Amino acid sequence: MAEPSTDPTFATLRSVIERADPVPPAVVEAARAAYTWRTLDAELAELTADSAMAGAGVRSSSAPRLLTFEGPGVEVEVEIAESGSTRRLSGQLVPIGPAQVTVRWSGGSREVAADDLGRFAVEAVPAGSVSLLVLRAGAAQPIVTSWISV
């Protein structure tokens, strides 16, 4: 533990923060519910590139964001376009090939098919935490991409 501060200013500050900005109960509830997204048999594809983090300085927030996830033997490239409070996701699997793609967000999920060239698109995904579950044709195990705020 950090040593308890006896500074009266810190004590006052702490008391004010506790009253002015407590963790909203809905945030705690959502964190508990996150557990239901546990996947037992999936390989994880970690985020390896994010155009939002590339380069210094302020970038245009209207340009689509490009994300790359890499897992064992597969790469998932996703482009995210913002439209108000929803997002359009379009993606590319590498190597190419058909797959069943499930877009998962905190409140739900939607399935789409990736075509023979490994391309897929999903409209109207709510802004927030998103992950993809990809089951490639003939694969024994699905791949899940790391969760990301979009």
Add this chain to the structure above:
Amino acid sequence: MLELSISELLEQAAAGNSSAWDEIVSRYSGLVWAIARGFALSMADAADVSQTTWLRLVEHLGKLREPEHLGGWLATTARHECLRTLRKSGREVVAFDADIDIESGEPTPEAVVLHDEQDRLVWLSLGEIPQRCQVLLRALSSTPAPSYDEVSAALGMPIGSIGPTRARCLDHLKKRLQAHHVDTGRRTREGGA
């Protein structure tokens, strides 16, 4: 479950025990929230960062290299996700490492729950100190009290710097309070211990 170590809780959560998961959430949701709000994210963005951080932990259950340092892992994940959120919306953390006070606008809506004028000014002053100090003081104020290891992860700063930085940040806060003619030193109200 209070007698279980964090490594044991993680082990149980990885094995399917949702009560162990709930206990982990109750231990660390305050720290994750404090970090997101310390980076000046809106309520909605902070909620997203918090959720993404917890979902990241779900996907890493059973895979953490140092389960005993879970708090540090969560704090680091939350900090990275905050920076990502700021960058994608075209905002930057202005000179995170610099000791620059922030031009504050009007008090944010949270201030309406503070009926006491002094409290409102304390809240306002917190928003005026350097961003790094806001993250630091909010993280230190979270419940249960975090370890230096966790605060160091929240800031991306060596553990040895936390003590001196805390002292400097409190000085920043006291200067802002003075500017608003608030004297917290003489107050006797309970300090949320």
